[in-house]
Amino acid sequence: MPDIIQLLPDHVANQIAAGEVVQRPASVVKELMENAIDAEATSIKLIVREAGKTLIQVIDNGKGMSQTDARLSFERHATSKIKKAEDLFNLHTKGFRGEALASIAAIAHVELRTKQEDQQLGSCLKIEGSTLISQENISTPTGTSVAVKNLFYNIPARRNFLKSNTIETRHIVNEFQRVALAHPNIAFSFYHNENEVYNLVTGNLRQRIVAILGKKTNEKLVPIHEITDLVEIKGFVTKPEFAKRKRDEQFFFVNDRFIKNSYLNHAVSSAFENLLSGGHFPTYFLYLTVPTNSIDINIHPTKTEIKFDDEKTLYAILRSAVKHSLGQYNVGPILDFDRDATLDTPYNLKDKSLPNPRVTVNQDFNPFKSEEQKSIQFPYHREKNREWESLYNGLDSTGIDFKSETVDPGLFSEEKENSKTYQVHKKYIVSSIKSGIVYINQQLAHQRILYEEFLSNITVKDAMSQQLLFPLELSFNKTDIVLIKEIKTELESIGFLFGEISNDTLVVMGMPVNIIESQIPSIIEHLLEDIKNDIPNTSFSQVDIMAKSLSKSLAIKTGTKLDLKEQEDIVNKLFLCKQPDSSPFGKRTFITVNIDEIDKKFNN
Ligand code: ADP
Ligand code: MG
Numbered sequence: 327m328p329d330i331i332q333l334l335p336d337h338v339a340n341q342i343a344a345g346e347v348v349q350r351p352a353s354v355v356k357e358l359m360e361n362a363i364d365a366e367a368t369s370i371k372l373i374v375r376e377a378g379k380t381l382i383q384v385i386d387n388g389k390g391m392s393q394t395d396a397r398l399s400f401e402r403h404a405t406s407k408i409k410k411a412e413d414l415f416n417l418h419t420k421g422f423r424g425e426a427l428a429s430i431a432a433i434a435h436v437e438l439r440t441k442q443e444d445q446q447l448g449s450c451l452k453i454e455g456s457t458l459i460s461q462e463n464i465s466t467p468t469g470t471s472v473a474v475k476n477l478f479y480n481i482p483a484r485r486n487f488l489k490s491n492t493i494e495t496r497h498i499v500n501e502f503q504r505v506a507l508a509h510p511n512i513a514f515s516f517y518h519n520e521n522e523v524y525n526l527v528t529g530n531l532r533q534r535i536v537a538i539l540g541k542k543t544n545e546k547l548v549p550i551h552e553i554t555d556l557v558e559i560k561g562f563v564t565k566p567e568f569a570k571r572k573r574d575e576q577f578f579f580v581n582d583r584f585i586k587n588s589y590l591n592h593a594v595s596s597a598f599e600n601l602l603s604g605g606h607f608p609t610y611f612l613y614l615t616v617p618t619n620s621i622d623i624n625i626h627p628t629k630t631e632i633k634f635d636d637e638k639t640l641y642a643i644l645r646s647a648v649k650h651s652l653g654q655y656n657v658g659p660i661l662d663f664d665r666d667a668t669l670d671t672p673y674n675l676k677d678k679s680l681p682n683p684r685v686t687v688n689q690d691f692n693p694f695k696s697e698e699q700k701s702i703q704f705p706y707h708r709e710k711n712r713e714w715e716s717l718y719n720g721l722d723s724t725g726i727d728f729k730s731e732t733v734d735p736g737l738f739s740e741e742k743e744n745s746k747t748y749q750v751h752k753k754y755i756v757s758s759i760k761s762g763i764v765y766i767n768q769q770l771a772h773q774r775i776l777y778e779e780f781l782s783n784i785t786v787k788d789a790m791s792q793q794l795l796f797p798l799e800l801s802f803n804k805t806d807i808v809l810i811k812e813i814k815t816e817l818e819s820i821g822f823l824f825g826e827i828s829n830d831t832l833v834v835m836g837m838p839v840n841i842i843e844s845q846i847p848s849i850i851e852h853l854l855e856d857i858k859n860d861i862p863n864t865s866f867s868q869v870d871i872m873a874k875s876l877s878k879s880l881a882i883k884t885g886t887k888l889d890l891k892e893q894e895d896i897v898n899k900l901f902l903c904k905q906p907d908s909s910p911f912g913k914r915t916f917i918t919v920n921i922d923e924i925d926k927k928f929n930n
Contacts, residue, residue, distance in 0.1 A: 337456035340402055340432035347429040350488060351378025351477055352497035354430055358472050359505045360420035362386035365470060369513040372502060377494035379477060387469040390442040396449045397461065402428040415619045420583065432456045434477045440470040455480050492812055499805045503538055504584035507577055507611060510534035524804060535562065535611055540830035542801040548655045552647035556639055557616050559647050564609040566601035572855055575609040580616060586630050593641040597648035747893040753884045755893045762921040769884045770909040771900045777877035777910040778903045783820045791821040791836045798834040800847055806854050816869055841880060849879045874910045
C-alpha cells in the first residue's frame with residue numbers, strides 16, 4: 327500500500343484554524359481591537375459596514391510594525407508576544423497565539439497599513455485568501471490600520487451561515503463594549519455604515535460605563551473594592567431594584583480581559599440572594615486583578631474562558647465583596663455569618679429596614695379603560711365569510727344569538743336585559759351560540775385581535791396615532807438604541823412617532839391609539855427583549871416578533887373586569903380575525919360546549 331498521509335498546504339491549514347478563531351464578524355472585531363491594544367494604542371477606531379460582512383476596519387495609533395514584521399504578522403504562529411512556553415504563565419498581552427491575522431487573511435480580503443514612529447514611510451500589504459497580492463511603501467500615519475473585506479468570501483457555507491445584519495451587528499456591539507469597558511484609559515470610536523455609534527473619550531471606569539450604557543446608569547451603580555492576597559476586585563454592581571430581566575449587562579474582566587465564568591457569576595448572584603424577584607438578574611461590571619501565574623487563559627481558543635488556581639476562595643471573596651458593598655450602600659441584607667472574618671469590615675446594618683426590590687408591573691392595565699380610548703379602534707377591511715361563522719348560522723342578523731330571556735335576570739343583575747355575553751371570573755366571556763355555548767378566554771382572544779391588528783397595520787401602513795402632549799424622553803443603552811433604530815420604521819407603521827434618537831435616549835412624540843402613555847417604557851423594553859431573545863429562531867420575521875410582543879404587552883389581562891361593550895368588542899373582533907381559534911402563541915382562544923353534551927349531563 328502506498329503512503330497516504332500528506333501535510334496540508336498552509337492556506338488550507340489556515341482556513342481550518344480560521345474556523346476556530348473567526349466564527350463571525352464580531353470575532354474579527356475582537357482580534358483586531360485586541361491587537362491594537364497590545365500595540366499600546368491610545369486611540370482606536372472601528373469602522374464596520376453591513377454588520378461586518380463587507381468591511382471591518384480597525385485603525386490604531388499604536389507602535390506599528392516594521393516592513394518585515396508586517397509581512398510576518400500573517401504567518402501562522404507568528405507572534406511578538408511570547409517566545410517560550412513559560413511565557414504563557416506570565417501574560418500581559420491579549421494575544422499570544424499568533425493565529426488571528428493568519429486566520430483572518432485566509433478567509434477574507436485584507437489590507438494592512440502600518441508605520442512605526444521612526445520610519446519615514448510605512449508599508450501597505452494586500453492579502454487575499456492567504457496569498458500576498460502586493461506589498462508597497464506608502465505614506466501613512468504612525469500606527470496600524472487593518473481592513474478586512476468580504477469575510478468568508480471563499481467559504482460560502484460559512485457566509486451563508488451568518489445571521490441577519492441585526493444579529494451580527496449586535497454581536498459586534500457586544501464585543502466592542504467589552505473591549506471598551508476593559509480599557510477606559512483608551513479612546514474608542516465606532517462607526518457603522520457611516521453612522522457614529524460610539525465616541526468614547528478616556529476617563530475613569532464609572533465614566534466609561536456611563537458613556538456606554540447611558541447616563542441613567544450612573545445613579546444605579548454601587549462601587550465595589552476589595553483587596554486580598556489572591557485578588558483585587560474593583561468595579562460596580564447595580565442596585566437590586568434596577569435588576570433586569572436579561573443577563574446582557576453582566577461583565578467580568580480578569581486582568582483587563584473579558585471573560586465568561588458561570589461559577590463566578592453564581593457568586594455574584596448569590597450575593598443578591600433574596601434581593602431580586604424571580605426572573606431578574608443583577609447587572610455588574612467587575613474587574614478582577616490576579617497574579618498572571620495563577621490563571622490559565624489557554625483553555626479556550628477565543629480566550630473568553632479562563633481557569634483559576636483557587637476558584638473556591640475566589641468565589642467566597644467575590645460573594646463577600648458584593649454583599650459587603652450592597653450592605654454598605656444600604657441596599658442589601660447584612661452579611662453571612664459564616665463568612666471569612668478577615669474580610670469583615672465593621673458596620674452595622676442589622677437593624678435597618680431594607681427596601682424591597684421594586685418591580686413595577688401594572689396588572690390592571692386595560693387599554694379599554696384609557697381616557698383617550700373607549701374601545702379597540704382599528705380598521706377592519708376583511709369580509710365576513712369565514713368557517714367559524716357557521717357557529718352562528720341561523721341566528722339573528724347581528725351574528726350572535728342571545729338567550730338572555732331564558733336566564734334569570736337576577737343572576738346577572740349587573741348585565742343589561744338584552745345582553746348577549748357574560749363575563750365569568752373576570753377571565754372568560756361566555757356567549758350562547760347555535761350549537762351550544764362558547765367560552766372565550768379574554769386575554770388570549772385579545773392577543774389574537776391585537777396581533778392581527780398590528781400585522782395589518784404594519785403592512786398597510788395606515789395606523790392611527792395619538793400625539794403626546796409632552797414628548798417622552800426614554801433612556802436606553804447603545805445596543806438597544808441600535809436595535810430601536812432598526813425597527814423604527816415598523817414601530818412608526820403601527821402608530822409610534824419618534825423625535826430625536828441620540829446615543830442613549832429616545833424621544834417618543836406619539837403612540838398607537840390603544841396604548842396608554844405610562845405603558846410606553848415597558849412596552850418598548852419588552853419588545854427589545856423579545857427581539858433579542860429570538861436570536862436562535864430567525865425563521866420568524868422581526869415584524870412577526872414585534873406584533874407578538876406588542877400583543878402580549880397590550881392585551882387585556884385575566885382579572886380585568888369588562889363591561890358589555892368591551893365583551894362584545896372582543897367577541898366580534900375575534901371572529902373577524904383570520905385565525906380566531908388560537909392566540910399568537912398557539913393557545914386556544916375559545917372552546918365550545920355542544921348543547922347535546924349539556925343535554926347528556928341532564929339525562930344521566
Ligand atoms: P497575536 O496577537 O496572538 O500575537 P496576531 O495574528 O493577532 O497574533 O498578530 C501577529 C503579530 O502581528 C502580533 O504579535 C504583533 O506583533 C503584530 N500586530 C498585529 N496587529 C498589530 C497592530 N495593530 N499593531 C502593531 N502590531 C501588530
Ligand atoms: Mg492578536
